[in-house]
Amino acid sequence: MLLAQITDLHIKPRGRLAYRTVDTAQCLEKAVEALLAVPQAPDAVLVTGDLVDAGRPEEYGLLKEILSPIRLPLFLMPGNHDARGPLRAVFADHRYLGSDGPIQYTVEEFPLRLIALDSLVDGQGGGQLGAAQLDWLDRRLAEQPERPTVVAAHHPPFATGIGHMDKIGLEDAAGLAEVIRKHGQVERVLSGHLHRSIQTRFAGTLASTAPSTAHAVALNISPDAPSAFSLEPSGFQLHWYEPTAGLISHTAAIGDFPGPFPFFENGVLID
Numbered sequence: 085m086l087l088a089q090i091t092d093l094h095i096k097p098r099g100r101l102a103y104r105t106v107d108t109a110q111c112l113e114k115a116v117e118a119l120l121a122v123p124q125a126p127d128a129v130l131v132t133g134d135l136v137d138a139g140r141p142e143e144y145g146l147l148k149e150i151l152s153p154i155r156l157p158l159f160l161m162p163g164n165h166d167a168r169g170p171l172r173a174v175f176a177d178h179r180y181l182g183s184d185g186p187i188q189y190t191v192e193e194f195p196l197r198l199i200a201l202d203s204l205v206d207g208q209g210g211g212q213l214g215a216a217q218l219d220w221l222d223r224r225l226a227e228q229p230e231r232p233t234v235v236a237a238h239h240p241p242f243a244t245g246i247g248h249m250d251k252i253g254l255e256d257a258a259g260l261a262e263v264i265r266k267h268g269q270v271e272r273v274l275s276g277h278l279h280r281s282i283q284t285r286f287a288g289t290l291a292s293t294a295p296s297t298a299h300a301v302a303l304n305i306s307p308d309a310p311s312a313f314s315l316e317p318s319g320f321q322l323h324w325y326e327p328t329a330g331l332i333s334h335t336a337a338i339g340d341f342p343g344p345f346p347f348f349e350n351g352v353l354i355d
Protein backbone atom coordinates (compact mmCIF):
# COMPACT_ATOMS: atom_id res chain seq x y z
CA MET A 85 0.00 0.00 0.00
CA LEU A 86 1.20 3.47 -0.83
CA LEU A 87 -0.07 6.35 1.31
CA ALA A 88 0.72 9.86 0.11
CA GLN A 89 0.91 12.63 2.70
CA ILE A 90 0.58 16.24 1.72
CA THR A 91 0.36 18.93 4.35
CA ASP A 92 0.12 22.62 5.18
CA LEU A 93 -1.34 23.76 1.89
CA HIS A 94 -2.43 27.15 3.35
CA ILE A 95 -4.74 28.01 0.47
CA LYS A 96 -5.71 31.72 0.31
CA PRO A 97 -8.47 33.26 -1.82
CA ARG A 98 -7.50 33.36 -5.53
CA GLY A 99 -4.86 36.04 -6.19
CA ARG A 100 -3.85 36.55 -2.56
CA LEU A 101 -0.38 35.62 -1.44
CA ALA A 102 0.39 34.12 1.96
CA TYR A 103 2.53 36.56 3.99
CA ARG A 104 2.51 38.76 0.85
CA THR A 105 4.97 36.29 -0.69
CA VAL A 106 3.75 32.75 -1.29
CA ASP A 107 1.29 31.79 -4.02
CA THR A 108 0.04 28.77 -2.09
CA ALA A 109 -2.60 27.87 -4.70
CA GLN A 110 0.03 27.65 -7.41
CA CYS A 111 2.24 25.64 -5.03
CA LEU A 112 -0.57 23.14 -4.50
CA GLU A 113 -1.19 22.87 -8.25
CA LYS A 114 2.47 21.92 -8.66
CA ALA A 115 2.23 19.48 -5.74
CA VAL A 116 -0.79 17.74 -7.29
CA GLU A 117 1.06 17.54 -10.61
CA ALA A 118 4.15 16.07 -8.90
CA LEU A 119 2.10 13.58 -6.91
CA LEU A 120 0.28 12.37 -9.99
CA ALA A 121 3.59 12.08 -11.90
CA VAL A 122 4.95 9.42 -9.50
CA PRO A 123 4.98 6.14 -11.49
CA GLN A 124 3.18 4.32 -8.66
CA ALA A 125 -0.28 5.74 -8.00
CA PRO A 126 -0.88 6.07 -4.26
CA ASP A 127 -3.79 4.09 -2.81
CA ALA A 128 -4.85 7.08 -0.73
CA VAL A 129 -3.87 10.67 -0.01
CA LEU A 130 -3.84 12.01 3.53
CA VAL A 131 -3.79 15.78 4.05
CA THR A 132 -2.56 16.51 7.56
CA GLY A 133 -4.01 19.96 8.17
CA ASP A 134 -3.62 23.65 7.50
CA LEU A 135 -5.63 22.95 4.38
CA VAL A 136 -6.33 26.66 4.02
CA ASP A 137 -4.83 29.77 5.57
CA ALA A 138 -7.73 31.44 7.38
CA GLY A 139 -10.62 28.94 7.50
CA ARG A 140 -12.68 30.89 4.94
CA PRO A 141 -15.36 29.14 2.86
CA GLU A 142 -13.91 30.55 -0.40
CA GLU A 143 -10.50 29.13 0.51
CA TYR A 144 -12.03 25.66 0.90
CA GLY A 145 -13.79 26.15 -2.44
CA LEU A 146 -10.50 26.87 -4.15
CA LEU A 147 -8.85 23.96 -2.31
CA LYS A 148 -11.52 21.60 -3.63
CA GLU A 149 -10.99 22.84 -7.16
CA ILE A 150 -7.19 22.40 -7.02
CA LEU A 151 -7.42 18.93 -5.46
CA SER A 152 -9.99 17.74 -8.02
CA PRO A 153 -7.47 16.09 -10.42
CA ILE A 154 -6.65 13.65 -7.58
CA ARG A 155 -9.08 10.84 -8.29
CA LEU A 156 -7.96 8.78 -5.33
CA PRO A 157 -9.40 8.31 -1.86
CA LEU A 158 -8.63 11.63 -0.18
CA PHE A 159 -8.70 12.15 3.59
CA LEU A 160 -8.66 15.68 5.02
CA MET A 161 -7.71 16.73 8.54
CA PRO A 162 -7.86 20.15 10.20
CA GLY A 163 -4.85 22.14 11.40
CA ASN A 164 -4.65 25.34 13.42
CA HIS A 165 -5.39 27.50 10.35
CA ASP A 166 -8.60 25.60 9.56
CA ALA A 167 -12.21 26.01 10.62
CA ARG A 168 -14.33 22.89 10.99
CA GLY A 169 -17.64 24.44 9.88
CA PRO A 170 -16.55 25.74 6.47
CA LEU A 171 -14.40 22.62 5.88
CA ARG A 172 -17.37 20.33 6.52
CA ALA A 173 -19.72 22.53 4.48
CA VAL A 174 -17.55 22.65 1.36
CA PHE A 175 -16.51 18.99 1.57
CA ALA A 176 -19.98 17.73 2.52
CA ASP A 177 -19.41 14.68 0.29
CA HIS A 178 -16.52 13.65 2.58
CA ARG A 179 -18.79 11.82 5.02
CA TYR A 180 -15.96 10.77 7.32
CA LEU A 181 -15.61 14.45 8.40
CA GLY A 182 -18.77 14.01 10.48
CA SER A 183 -21.16 16.80 11.37
CA ASP A 184 -20.02 18.18 14.71
CA GLY A 185 -17.32 17.94 17.37
CA PRO A 186 -13.71 17.12 16.56
CA ILE A 187 -12.90 15.70 13.11
CA GLN A 188 -11.64 12.32 14.25
CA TYR A 189 -12.07 9.17 12.17
CA THR A 190 -10.61 5.83 11.20
CA VAL A 191 -10.01 4.51 7.68
CA GLU A 192 -10.46 0.76 7.57
CA GLU A 193 -10.32 -0.23 3.91
CA PHE A 194 -6.55 -0.53 3.44
CA PRO A 195 -3.93 -2.98 4.77
CA LEU A 196 -2.63 -0.10 6.88
CA ARG A 197 -5.29 1.29 9.22
CA LEU A 198 -5.42 5.09 9.51
CA ILE A 199 -6.61 7.00 12.54
CA ALA A 200 -6.96 10.76 12.10
CA LEU A 201 -7.08 13.05 15.11
CA ASP A 202 -8.15 16.66 15.44
CA SER A 203 -5.69 18.89 17.34
CA LEU A 204 -7.30 22.21 16.32
CA VAL A 205 -8.14 24.58 19.17
CA ASP A 206 -10.20 27.47 17.82
CA GLY A 207 -8.33 30.75 17.90
CA GLN A 208 -4.89 29.48 18.82
CA GLY A 209 -1.75 28.26 17.05
CA GLY A 210 -0.95 25.48 19.48
CA GLY A 211 -2.88 22.23 19.48
CA GLN A 212 -4.62 19.97 21.93
CA LEU A 213 -6.37 16.61 21.60
CA GLY A 214 -8.20 16.59 24.92
CA ALA A 215 -9.08 13.74 27.28
CA ALA A 216 -12.17 12.63 25.35
CA GLN A 217 -10.29 12.28 22.08
CA LEU A 218 -7.38 10.46 23.71
CA ASP A 219 -9.86 8.06 25.25
CA TRP A 220 -11.51 7.60 21.83
CA LEU A 221 -8.07 6.85 20.32
CA ASP A 222 -7.30 4.34 23.06
CA ARG A 223 -10.58 2.51 22.37
CA ARG A 224 -10.04 2.52 18.60
CA LEU A 225 -6.52 1.12 18.98
CA ALA A 226 -7.76 -1.56 21.42
CA GLU A 227 -10.28 -2.75 18.80
CA GLN A 228 -7.65 -4.09 16.39
CA PRO A 229 -4.39 -4.72 18.26
CA GLU A 230 -2.85 -6.78 15.46
CA ARG A 231 -3.61 -4.32 12.68
CA PRO A 232 -0.68 -2.11 11.53
CA THR A 233 -1.86 1.45 12.11
CA VAL A 234 -0.83 4.99 11.41
CA VAL A 235 -2.06 7.73 13.74
CA ALA A 236 -2.13 11.26 12.32
CA ALA A 237 -2.45 14.62 14.08
CA HIS A 238 -1.65 18.04 12.62
CA HIS A 239 0.52 19.11 15.56
CA PRO A 240 3.49 16.77 16.09
CA PRO A 241 3.74 15.36 19.62
CA PHE A 242 7.42 16.23 20.03
CA ALA A 243 9.68 19.24 20.43
CA THR A 244 11.67 20.04 17.30
CA GLY A 245 14.16 22.55 18.69
CA ILE A 246 12.71 25.29 16.49
CA GLY A 247 11.63 27.46 19.41
CA HIS A 248 8.83 29.54 17.91
CA MET A 249 7.13 26.38 16.59
CA ASP A 250 7.60 24.41 19.80
CA LYS A 251 5.76 27.23 21.59
CA ILE A 252 2.71 26.35 19.48
CA GLY A 253 3.13 22.58 19.75
CA LEU A 254 0.79 19.87 20.99
CA GLU A 255 -0.16 20.64 24.59
CA ASP A 256 -1.07 17.11 25.58
CA ALA A 257 1.73 15.27 23.80
CA ALA A 258 2.42 13.36 27.03
CA GLY A 259 -1.17 12.12 27.08
CA LEU A 260 -0.88 10.97 23.48
CA ALA A 261 2.40 9.19 24.33
CA GLU A 262 0.68 7.36 27.18
CA VAL A 263 -1.99 6.00 24.82
CA ILE A 264 0.34 5.15 21.92
CA ARG A 265 2.76 3.31 24.22
CA LYS A 266 0.01 0.84 25.14
CA HIS A 267 -0.53 -0.22 21.53
CA GLY A 268 2.37 -1.89 19.75
CA GLN A 269 0.66 -1.90 16.35
CA VAL A 270 1.23 1.83 15.78
CA GLU A 271 3.72 2.04 12.92
CA ARG A 272 4.00 5.82 12.95
CA VAL A 273 2.53 9.09 14.18
CA LEU A 274 2.30 11.38 11.16
CA SER A 275 2.05 15.16 11.46
CA GLY A 276 2.41 18.44 9.62
CA HIS A 277 2.61 21.93 11.20
CA LEU A 278 6.42 22.19 11.01
CA HIS A 279 6.61 22.64 7.22
CA ARG A 280 9.73 20.46 7.29
CA SER A 281 10.63 16.76 7.27
CA ILE A 282 11.56 15.79 10.86
CA GLN A 283 11.69 12.35 12.54
CA THR A 284 12.13 11.10 16.09
CA ARG A 285 11.42 8.18 18.41
CA PHE A 286 8.09 8.55 20.15
CA ALA A 287 6.31 6.38 22.72
CA GLY A 288 7.74 3.12 21.40
CA THR A 289 7.16 3.99 17.74
CA LEU A 290 8.31 6.74 15.35
CA ALA A 291 6.87 10.18 14.83
CA SER A 292 7.47 12.38 11.83
CA THR A 293 6.45 15.58 10.11
CA ALA A 294 6.25 16.17 6.36
CA PRO A 295 7.28 19.23 4.34
CA SER A 296 4.61 21.71 3.29
CA THR A 297 3.43 21.92 -0.31
CA ALA A 298 4.14 25.66 0.02
CA HIS A 299 6.65 27.54 2.21
CA ALA A 300 9.05 25.95 4.72
CA VAL A 301 9.62 27.00 8.31
CA ALA A 302 13.17 28.35 8.29
CA LEU A 303 15.72 25.83 9.54
CA ASN A 304 16.96 27.32 12.80
CA ILE A 305 17.24 24.89 15.69
CA SER A 306 17.27 27.39 18.54
CA PRO A 307 14.90 28.37 21.34
CA ASP A 308 15.13 31.99 20.12
CA ALA A 309 14.79 31.26 16.42
CA PRO A 310 12.81 34.14 14.93
CA SER A 311 9.48 33.15 13.42
CA ALA A 312 10.40 33.00 9.72
CA PHE A 313 9.79 31.02 6.55
CA SER A 314 11.82 30.20 3.46
CA LEU A 315 11.10 29.18 -0.10
CA GLU A 316 13.33 26.13 -0.19
CA PRO A 317 11.94 23.27 -2.32
CA SER A 318 8.53 22.18 -1.07
CA GLY A 319 7.59 18.53 -0.90
CA PHE A 320 5.35 15.64 0.03
CA GLN A 321 5.86 12.16 1.44
CA LEU A 322 5.05 8.69 0.23
CA HIS A 323 4.64 6.10 2.97
CA TRP A 324 5.00 2.62 1.51
CA TYR A 325 3.60 -0.17 3.61
CA GLU A 326 4.47 -3.79 3.00
CA PRO A 327 3.72 -6.40 5.69
CA THR A 328 7.26 -7.78 5.97
CA ALA A 329 9.08 -4.46 5.56
CA GLY A 330 6.78 -2.28 7.66
CA LEU A 331 6.30 1.39 6.85
CA ILE A 332 9.00 2.96 4.67
CA SER A 333 8.77 6.71 4.10
CA HIS A 334 10.09 8.68 1.15
CA THR A 335 10.25 12.46 0.84
CA ALA A 336 9.85 13.98 -2.62
CA ALA A 337 10.80 17.53 -3.59
CA ILE A 338 8.29 19.41 -5.74
CA GLY A 339 9.61 21.29 -8.77
CA ASP A 340 10.83 20.97 -12.32
CA PHE A 341 14.06 19.05 -12.04
CA PRO A 342 16.11 17.53 -14.86
CA GLY A 343 16.08 13.71 -15.12
CA PRO A 344 15.65 10.90 -14.45
CA PHE A 345 18.86 9.95 -16.25
CA PRO A 346 20.09 6.33 -16.60
CA PHE A 347 23.15 5.25 -14.58
CA PHE A 348 24.07 2.60 -17.15
CA GLU A 349 24.54 2.50 -20.91
CA ASN A 350 24.57 -0.91 -22.61
CA GLY A 351 24.93 -2.51 -19.19
CA VAL A 352 27.99 -0.43 -18.24
CA LEU A 353 28.08 2.29 -15.59
CA ILE A 354 28.41 5.62 -17.37
CA ASP A 355 31.88 7.08 -16.67
Ligand SMILES: [Fe+2]
Nearest residue numbers: 092134277279
Ligand atom coordinates in the same frame (compact mmCIF):
# COMPACT_ATOMS: atom_id res chain seq x y z
FE1 LIG B 1 1.05 25.25 8.56
